[in-house]
Amino acid sequence: MTLETKKSVFVELGKFLSQFSEDNTSKNPTVLHNNLFFEDFIELIKLSQSHNGWYTPEQVYFAIQSWAEALTAENLNQWLSAYNFQIKEPKNIALILAGNIPLVGFHDFLSVLITGNNVLVKTSSNDQHLLPFLAKYIIAVDPKLVNNITFVDGKLENFDAVIATGSNNTARYFEYYFKDKPSIIRKSRNSIAVLNGKETKEQLAALGEDIFRYFGLGCRNVSKLFVPKGYSFVPFFEAIFEYQHVIHYEKYANNYDYNKAVFLMSNFKLLDNGFLTIKEDQSHASPISSIFYEFYDDINDLKTRLQSENDKIQCIVSDNLIENSIGFGQTQKPKLWNYADNTDTISFLLTT
Structure with a gap:
């Protein structure tokens, strides 16, 4: 699958997500596979708070809209133009995701797939439904992706590298457990x-x-x-x-x-x-x-x-008091190229 094809899949996902907002959820007849996913996604959003009490409809809709705004052809092109994508054998990349906010691990999921690798996802017990649903949608857009996405319930096995997010305590465990694998281990910040x-x-x-x-x-x-x-x-x-x-x-x-x-x-x-x-x-x-x-x-x-x-x-x-600071009201709207912990995930995945 070419890079352009992969980008187009996520652009379609962005179009799908753009239909859902707290104030005005509206079905767009031009969006792919709405007949299969639109109503079910509305129902999942309604149920999210029963899965995780912090995932109120307001917060889930905000996360969805944030990703809808991020997943455009313009943003994907700007983000990925900085990298040299060369054809290489896909690696199996394990993701251990946090669940503190809705879809918090989606950027890692996107990064693994966009770099042509296979993703093995271990979701947090606090967020087990939203990402698998979006994975089903992109597989419907391009069925070849079914071979690149695996959600793991038990022990992670047969992976080449890992990206894990947790507390400072769990990070020490991750660093020991994955000491023989290339890794990005994220701690509390x-x-x-x-x-x-x-x-x-x-x-x-x-x-x-x-x-x-x-x-x-x-x-x-x-x-x-x-x-x-x-x-x-x-x-x-x-x-x-x-x-x-x-x-x-x-x-x-x-x-x-x-x-x-x-x-x-x-x-x-x-x-x-x-x-x-x-x-x-x-x-x-x-x-x-x-x-x-x-x-x-x-x-x-x-x-x-x-x-x-x-x-x-x-x-x-700050209001430009500190170099590279963010403007007020913008922290929860990071760009695709704003990496967690300032660690370039795409560079890591391209060189692993």
Whole structure:
């Protein structure tokens, strides 16, 4: 199968996904195989929260739309034009996927197939349905792909390389278990925002999207703020008030009540708006329903520190205060060429 053929398959998947949104799901008669998949996908979206309580329809639709926007011919061409694709014997690439947010492992799945390799997928117990459904769709678009995609329930066997995502603890296990195989092992990372107090209300509201999307469960969710000495959180609280609806989700509310109680019993000083607690803390990793902050004196000193902590940070949000930072509200909309942990998956797969 040529690269152009593979790209065309994923463009068709993008067209299929583009039909589904929280506000306006509409069947497009020009989309391939709608008669087989359209209604079933609607039903799967409805059932997603019963499979995983964090996968509310709002969050699943957001993930679907994000991939619909990414899977266009223009984006695929721009992404893949940087690489030299040469015909080689396909390798069997094992994927061990996380399940913290919907379709979190799709980029790895796409990367393996687009490079002409075979994919062996071990899904997370928290996300066992969405990716297999999309795999069935692309196999319907091009039946030859049935030989390139395998979902594994038990032990992974007969693979040449592995891409595994997990916590810092599971990463140590992965590194030992897969020590004899080429691998990408992803550990826990967090995202941060650097503010200077001059941000507009619109920027701070967009920062709320970076914090609350997927209830803060993703590595690209902002979990830590760096703010200048004397910073007032009043404008921040006012700007993010539009996200107060998160407290109506039982799982989020339970985390809010529990974590707030733990902080208060420990006599920590908190800022609280009724759906988010803010605590001064040096850690980047805050619990669900909470965000940490630190004051900084000099932005250049902060830049030096962040560079030294690069292996703990997924992405940085700022208004151009930090080099290569991301604009407010953009963390959950990565481009195809924005790699997790800044590790070039395509280069790894082409040279393995």
